Amino acid sequence: MYLTVHSSAALVIAKFIPNPLVAFIAGLASHFVLDAIPHGDEHLMREHFPTWRNLRRPVGAAVIDGIVMLFLLLIYVATTPLISYTTLGLTIAGAVLPDLLQAIYIVFKPSWLKWFYSFHLKIHNFTGHKIHWTQGLLVQGMVLAACWLIVM
Numbered sequence: 001m002y003l004t005v006h007s008s009a010a011l012v013i014a015k016f017i018p019n020p021l022v023a024f025i026a027g028l029a030s031h032f033v034l035d036a037i038p039h040g041d042e043h044l045m046r047e048h049f050p051t052w053r054n055l056r057r058p059v060g061a062a063v064i065d066g067i068v069m070l071f072l073l074l075i076y077v078a079t080t081p082l083i084s085y086t087t088l089g090l091t092i093a094g095a096v097l098p099d100l101l102q103a104i105y106i107v108f109k110p111s112w113l114k115w116f117y118s119f120h121l122k123i124h125n126f127t128g129h130k131i132h133w134t135q136g137l138l139v140q141g142m143v144l145a146a147c148w149l150i151v152m
């Protein structure tokens with residue numbers, strides 16, 4: 001799923017789990033739970049990441065996604081009674097860490113991350129139910145809306 005959705009789920013976790021370490025672990029776990037839901041980008045890593053030329057599209061999407069994520073986080077911090085920045089930061093870090101590790105593996109191919117890359121792909125294809133990316137946008141939009149309805 002997009003970083004925007006993962007970080008929005010982290011907001012929900014940080015709202016209800018004040019302990020930073022527990023919230024970090026819950027954020028990390030939430031990443032895999034959300035990635036197991038069919039969300040339309042499961043094919044991206046298989047089909048678009050193997051060559052540098054094909055990296056342009058997912059990198060462009062990630063940049064836009066990151067900007068939207070930061071914009072939503074700023075809105076949240078500016079409009080919501082303060083929860084601990086430590087808890088919030090660690091929860092978001094846990095929620096987006098798997099995709100960061102995935103990106104590190106794709107770019108630098110360190111052998112110590114190969115098991116994680118394979119694990120992450122297996123989670124993405126856990127249900128074996130493939131949907132079109134436009135349907136995936138709808139799924140991710142629904143998860144995003146649910147998260148924001150909970151945190152606001």
Ligand SMILES: [Zn+2]
Nearest residue numbers: 001035098099
């Ligand atoms: Zn992921």
